[in-house]
Amino acid sequence: xxxxxxxxxxxxxxxxxxxxxxxxxxxxxxxxxxxxxxxxxxxxxxxxxxxxxxxxxxxxxxxxxxxxxxxxxxxxxxxxxxxxxxxxxxxxxxxxxxxxxxxxxxxxxxxxxxxxxxxxxxxxxxxxxxxxxxxxxxxxxxxxxxxxxxxxxxxxxxxxxxxxxxxxxxxxxxxxxxxxxxxxxxxxxxxxxxxxxxxxxxxxxxxxxxxxxxxxxxxxxxxxxxxxxxxxxxxxxxxxxxxxxxxxxxxx
Numbered sequence: 485x486x487x488x489x490x491x492x493x494x495x496x497x498x499x500x501x502x503x504x505x506x507x508x509x510x511x512x513x514x515x516x517x518x519x520x521x522x523x524x525x526x527x528x529x530x531x532x533x534x535x536x537x538x539x540x541x542x543x544x545x546x547x548x549x550x551x552x553x554x555x556x557x558x559x560x561x562x563x564x565x566x567x568x569x570x571x572x573x574x575x576x577x578x579x580x581x582x583x584x585x586x587x588x589x590x591x592x593x594x595x596x597x598x599x600x601x602x603x604x605x606x607x608x609x610x611x612x613x614x615x616x617x618x619x620x621x622x623x624x625x626x627x628x629x630x631x632x633x634x635x636x637x638x639x640x641x642x643x644x645x646x647x648x649x650x651x652x653x654x655x656x657x658x659x660x661x662x663x664x665x666x667x668x669x670x671x672x673x674x675x676x677x678x679x680x681x682x683x684x685x686x687x688x689x690x691x692x693x694x695x696x697x698x699x700x701x702x703x704x705x706x707x708x709x710x711x712x713x714x715x716x717x718x719x720x721x722x723x724x725x726x727x728x729x730x731x732x733x734x735x736x
Contacts, residue, residue, distance in 0.1 A: 516722020529556030596654030
């Protein structure tokens with residue numbers, strides 16, 4: 485009787501794990517599709533006033549382009565959530581072969597995602613409201629101007645940029661943790677592993693060059709295109725999860 489119960493419990497556990505794995509595959513695949521769509525849309529977004537704008541010009545620009553500005557940052561937030569969802573699926577897959585790497589990577593991924601969301605949230609909340617307050621001529625002119633300056637994409641050393649780079653650095657650490665165990669899976673997963681591994685290696689070097697002055701602040705965007713490796717990894721993982729879904733369907 486005990487053995488029969490134990491077998492039944494094992495079958496139930498396997499069935500539950502199988503269903504969870506299927507749901508994670510589907511969520512990761514759909515997240516990759518949404519990520520692709522919103523990444524394409526974000527290319528047409530507006531994220532800050534033109535470079536060289538004065539404080540008054542920036543306030544005027546923000547109030548004139550409020551709708552487009554808010555929608556642009558919403559697309560950024562959607563990208564963060566979908567990227568994090570795909571990366572979380574990677575942790576689930578890696579857990580089978582290297583639990584420690586999966587758990588460590590999941591913790592670092594969570595911290596990095598939170599740091600990046602703080603950035604996007606401040607842009608979406610503080611900047612438009614501060615611009616409206618300044619345009620209305622309220623008494624909080626000085627705090628409003630200060631908030632606009634520290635939450636600006638125009639300056640690589642602003643508070644907003646800092647949280648962005650901190651979050652991306654944590655994501656690069658996540659990539660280093662999961663790249664090797666992820667390489668044990670199929671071809672598309674290997675592409676994701678290589679992309680994450682390269683991202684994990686290149687980003688700390690980039691950050692070091694940036695803070696030591698090797699890379700000038702004015703040229704930062706010319707050197708930061710390697711960050712697209714994170715997107716390549718997410719798309720490759722979406723393909724892998726799609727394949728897992730099809731294999732699961734063919735087996736049932």
